[in-house]
């Protein structure tokens with residue numbers, strides 16, 4: 468069984484989908500499951516979603532080691548550490564410190580890793596990370612609210628976070644095939660390299676890397692290499708788990724905390740459709756309970772049977788406006804207020820009958836999952852690459868769609884939250900009663 472430790476919840480659903488699509492029966496947990504929780508069915512992969520990306524390094528390490536212990540108790544011998552395909556992290560971590568701790572605990576002499584995820588437009592070449600062909604530091608990630616990425620060199624980024632030796636596996640070596648790659652890894656290990664950042668431009672490259680890492684105790688990266696690894700170890704055609712799929716007529720709501728360029732575009736598409744949109748302004752109302760209360764009052768006042776479509780709650784603003792809000796409240800305080808308010812809104816919406824909760828942003832989704840008390844879920848159909856519907860096994864009757872900030876096309880949120888085709892259903896479900 469393959470065990471995955473993911474540093475945020477949208478990343479966890481992204482990697483869980485990649486594993487499922489590569490043929491492994493996959494179960495997803497939010498947070499480290501209790502010792503008494505046995506995985507349902509007979510999964511071939513277990514993903515544990517942490518919310519450790521932005522945590523202080525010491526607690527990210529503690530949480531990751533707790534996840535590792537639980538995975539080992541479930542019989543996992545091979546571990547994948549899932550971090551963001553845009554290497555979201557600070558100079559202190561948490562990718563380096565978590566890798567150091569996992570590698571030590573698993574006795575992994577060298578660790579192969581890459582954030583490359585071509586299906587999401589992320590590629591690594593000569594150690595540089597590209598986002599849709601643009602160097603990371605020139606992509607919209609340079610304006611990320613919590614982890615602005617201002618360097619595209621992966622070796623430099625990782626070296627700032629670990630004392631261990633970082634090496635590079637160049638693309639021509641990867642293209643040279645399995646044997647050349649194995650020899651290059653052995654050479655690098657002989658030179659003392661502990662982390663090997665592997666160039667990868669295509670799914671084929673990731674499959675080659677996956678085959679070489681198929682027996683390694685620890686591998687790391689984004690969903691791309693996890694898929695390559697899964698394809699190397701899976702021996703059956705992909706299974707499809709219908710249990711994760713919500714019905715199209717379940718009342719939906721959209722909650723956006725991501726300020727990514729793509730999420731802003733998706734919000735514009737929702738506005739263009741005339742969807743009811745409510746903005747959360749943490750400066751006007753820095754008390755999360757009051758901010759959430761006002762949002763739910765707005766929802767309660769919407770005309771129940773008008774075909775307005777799913778309501779949208781968001782705090783997403785363009786970079787300049789974001790900076791001025793952060794200057795007033797402080798970055799962490801603004802995020803904390805908004806995340807708590809968003810969680811409260813999600814819980815209030817589910818209590819009012821919403822059964823499809825669509826959240827944009829990893830931290831935001833983490834807050835939603837925590838507020839709904841969801842501990843685990845089955846992976847359903849993909850609404851977009853890397854974005855599966857999740858059917859929780861506990862905590863809420865609602866299906867969840869947890870979208871990484873940058874994922875999905877411009878119409879993704881509109882399509883995913885589309886009202887049922889026949890408009891006889893109430894737009895946000897207060898007449899629908901209990902579903903399925």
Ligand SMILES: Nc1ncnc2c1ncn2[C@@H]1O[C@H](COP(=O)(O)OP(=O)(O)OP(=O)(O)O)[C@@H](O)[C@H]1O
Pocket residue numbers: 475477478611612613724725726727749782783784789792793801802803805806827828829830831832870871872873
């Ligand atoms: N108007 C705002 N002012 C200040 N902070 C905000 C504002 N809107 C959102 N935020 C915060 O910015 C952070 C956005 O991070 P989040 O992980 O949710 O999105 P993302 O980084 O775009 O997504 P991903 O991690 O999936 O790529 C959250 O902590 C959110 O609360």
Ligand SMILES: O=C(O)[C@@H](O)C(=O)CO
Pocket residue numbers: 475477478479481482550551552553584587689690829853871872
């Ligand atoms: O790898 C990615 O880009 C995503 O799965 C993610 O982690 C965003 O938070």
